[in-house]
Amino acid sequence: MCFRTCGFDTLRSSEFRRTVESRAARKAAALGLDNILAPQPTYYINRLQSAGKDEPAGPGNGRETLETVYNYDPASNVPVEDLSFYKGIQACMWTEYISKPEHLEYMAFPRLIAVAEAAWSPSEKKNFPDFLERIKKDTVLFDYNHYTYGRHYLNLK
Numbered sequence: 001m002c003f004r005t006c007g008f009d010t011l012r013s014s015e016f017r018r019t020v021e022s023r024a025a026r027k028a029a030a031l032g033l034d035n036i037l038a039p040q041p042t043y044y045i046n047r048l049q050s051a052g053k054d055e056p057a058g059p060g061n062g063r064e065t066l067e068t069v070y071n072y073d074p075a076s077n078v079p080v081e082d083l084s085f086y087k088g089i090q091a092c093m094w095t096e097y098i099s100k101p102e103h104l105e106y107m108a109f110p111r112l113i114a115v116a117e118a119a120w121s122p123s124e125k126k127n128f129p130d131f132l133e134r135i136k137k138d139t140v141l142f143d144y145n146h147y148t149y150g151r152h153y154l155n156l157k
Contacts, residue, residue: 039089041064045111045112049063056103059096059097066152071128091115106149110149110150132153136153
């Protein structure tokens with residue numbers, strides 16, 4: 001079995017952190033180390049999904065809607081010369097505000113599907129209205145498995 005070192009480039013909103021972490025990622029790339037993008041806050045899907053009054057507890061004051069998560073380009077802050085060292089993306093789910101499985105499902109779905117599509121789709125091929133139509137079909141699977149999920153997208157046009 002062979003293991004390779006891989007760094008995580010967690011982009012943060014603070015300019016200081018972004019600068020320090022970008023330097024670390026560039027240094028890792030200069031050393032030939034692969035990186036995984038875990039952009040914050042957009043791919044921190046433990047944050048609120050909407051501004052609705054019935055939204056369950058989550059960290060911070062912001063929210064990451066399905067559209068925001070889908071349209072985000074995780075490599076937008078990566079220098080072109082380093083792109084080959086970025087091997088994937090990661091969604092993060094911190095559970096300090098999550099007390100039961102239904103809450104975890106709600107925070108993850110359907111945004112986790114948006115993250116997965118972003119990982120595999122070139123930016124120029126992404127189309128949120130088309131994604132909305134396709135993901136509405138997944139409602140059958142969510143309901144069949146009795147998942148608790150964010151239903152905000154069902155009313156989007």
